[in-house]
Amino acid sequence: MANEQSNSANPNFNLKYRRKQSAEEMKHQVVTFVLMIFFTLIAFAAVAIEGISPWFIRPTLLLLAAVQVIFQLYYFMHMKHKGHGAITLFIFSGLLVGLITVLAFVTIVWL
Amino acid sequence: MHAEEKFTDATWPASPEKATLEGKNKYLGFWLFLGGETVLFASLFATYLALKDKVPDDNMALAKDLFELPLTFIATMLLLTSSLTSVYAMYHMKNRDFKKMQSWLLVTVLLGAAFLGLEVYEFNHYVHEFGHTFTSSAFGSSFYTLVGFHGGHVAFGLMWIISLMVRNAKRGLNLYNAPKFYLASLYWHFIDVVWVFIFTVVYLMGMVG
Numbered sequence: 001m002a003n004e005q006s007n008s009a010n011p012n013f014n015l016k017y018r019r020k021q022s023a024e025e026m027k028h029q030v031v032t033f034v035l036m037i038f039f040t041l042i043a044f045a046a047v048a049i050e051g052i053s054p055w056f057i058r059p060t061l062l063l064l065a066a067v068q069v070i071f072q073l074y075y076f077m078h079m080k081h082k083g084h085g086a087i088t089l090f091i092f093s094g095l096l097v098g099l100i101t102v103l104a105f106v107t108i109v110w111l
Numbered sequence: 112m113h114a115e116e117k118f119t120d121a122t123w124p125a126s127p128e129k130a131t132l133e134g135k136n137k138y139l140g141f142w143l144f145l146g147g148e149t150v151l152f153a154s155l156f157a158t159y160l161a162l163k164d165k166v167p168d169d170n171m172a173l174a175k176d177l178f179e180l181p182l183t184f185i186a187t188m189l190l191l192t193s194s195l196t197s198v199y200a201m202y203h204m205k206n207r208d209f210k211k212m213q214s215w216l217l218v219t220v221l222l223g224a225a226f227l228g229l230e231v232y233e234f235n236h237y238v239h240e241f242g243h244t245f246t247s248s249a250f251g252s253s254f255y256t257l258v259g260f261h262g263g264h265v266a267f268g269l270m271w272i273i274s275l276m277v278r279n280a281k282r283g284l285n286l287y288n289a290p291k292f293y294l295a296s297l298y299w300h301f302i303d304v305v306w307v308f309i310f311t312v313v314y315l316m317g318m319v320g
Binding site: 025026040058073093095097 | 198206310
């Protein structure tokens with residue numbers, strides 16, 4: 001289990017190591033956040049700047065959104081850590097059913 | 112490990128939210144719930160996409176007449192930042208720093224409340240300036256259902272986090288409430304995930320036309 005190291009002979013040494021590790025992880029989270037802000041800015045700029053074809057903007061916006069969601073799920077919601085097998089199954093099943101629903105509605109209306 | 116155990120900084124588990132069986136089960140169950148929520152929001156998105164700009168009268172406002180870039184941008188920044196502040200709260204929870212965790216949660220709550228206030232202003236603006244109401248058109252119904260449902264989630268998340276903060280203010284951090292705080296922060300991130308799709312699909316793509 002994840003907390004076994006606390007039973008070792010020198011808990012204070014472990015504490016220092018763990019603090020350092022979690023500070024390191026927090027740094028990654030901040031980098032993730034900066035990237036997300038950056039992608040958001042690109043998305044808003046693409047809409048604000050006039051003269052770009054909507055057929056180019058639409059897929060770009062969707063791609064930027066997908067990247068942001070992956071960041072959020074894997075970094076902020078910790079899905080990149082070990083032991084997230086069942087959770088990955090849950091959320092991707094949800095996404096699959098959701099995607100089929102959206103696709104079905106959109107094709108019914110547009111075709 | 113059990114919920115009432117006493118800890119020092121050194122013995123506090125690295126993943127307190129999953130240190131007890133109850134915590135583990137809650138964690139698994141909550142993600143199952145989030146999978147279901149994904150389907151719920153997807154069906155609302157599908158409805159919105161199908162009914163977008165479907166109005167009975169040519170004079171009624173369409174998506175490109177209603178939405179404005181600055182308001183959506185500020186709302187997005189507020190919610191995105193609140194996602195980071197709740198990450199900070201969980202960072203301090205893992206370091207067993209209860210005070211700092213509470214402060215970051217408070218910042219999260221304030222940002223969330225500002226977002227909600229902005230949404231109320233926005234809806235009010237649409238109703239009074241454009242006559243865009245829940246019953247004015249199919250477009251209106253699907254818009255308010257989707258965005259309003261998200262706003263309802265924000266309101267619920269706020270109440271959830273505030274109740275946890277108040278109820279545990281004197282108790283401090285232990286393995287009984289660590290999973291509770293952790294799940295509330297997961298829920299808050301999920302709200303932000305949904306908002307990423309709302310600002311992209313509803314607002315930005317609505318303005319593109």
